[in-house]
Amino acid sequence: MTFTLVATDLDGTLLREDHTVSARNRAALVRVAEAGARHVIVTGRAVGWTRPVFDALGYRGLAVCGQGAQVYHAGEDRLLTSVTLDRQLARLAVERLTAELGGVRFAVSRDGLAGRVVIEDGYRYESLLPVQTVADREELWSEPILKLYLYHPDYDDDRLTACARKICAGLVDLTHAGTGIVEALPVGLSKAVGLSLAARRLGARAADTIAFGDMPNDVTMFRWAAHGVAMANAHAELLAVADEVTLSNTEDGVAVVLERLFPTP
Secondary structure, three states: OOOOEEEEOHHHHHOOOOOOOOHHHHHHHHHHHHOOOEEEEEOOOOHHHHHHHHHHHOOOOEEEEHHHOEEEEOOOOEEEEEOOEOHHHHHHHHHHHHHHHOOOEEEEEEOOOOOOEEEEOOOOOOOOOOOEEEOOHHHHHOOOEEEEEEEOOOOOHHHHHHHHHHHOOOOOEEEEEEOOEEEEEOOOOOHHHHHHHHHHHHOOOHHHEEEEEOOHHHHHHHHHOOEEEEOOOOOHHHHOOOOEEOOOHHHOHHHHHHHHHOOOO
């Protein structure tokens, strides 16, 4: 197999649990570049949350952020595309979910290069990444948003995703992006959409692309790319559509595959 585009998710895939990139994964990405192929980061994180990774890697290329909402040029620190979630639709989704499920708490990822993740009281948040807490739900809608986060104390991620899809069908799309991360997005938006836009700018095709991921939000990316590699720690929904399964993110599973495909001359 020959690939000219390597698309990697971050959390649970390229990154270790402490949000760093191992020396082995770094070296494997150098091999990719030396072979003349491109690496594109494709993440659910918005740009503001992804910048520390760009800085640590010295990453200067294109990245797909915000679940496909943002195509970002890291070298120029510039957004090439940005798709927002209509706040009136988000409000309506919140009303329906609250009426049907009760006890739901919400957060939003704001638009823009410096867009923050803003959470309301009661939203469970366990990540190392920074957030802003607000006391009044109305403050969630004070600026344009990329997506809406959902949390329910009595529902696990898979059940909450499934229920929210039924309740919000045709209004927003729902995806499960990580442990404790259930998101509502503009209808039709996905990592595949953002990756296809980035690939077009780089002169690459789906047939040229290998993709790495670990969660259901990577399913569309796997279906778009020629070859999808799931991590050993991946969700069952992604494992079901993967072309290959590698070692876990803590065992440098990305590097294991890239070393095989891009051997040292």
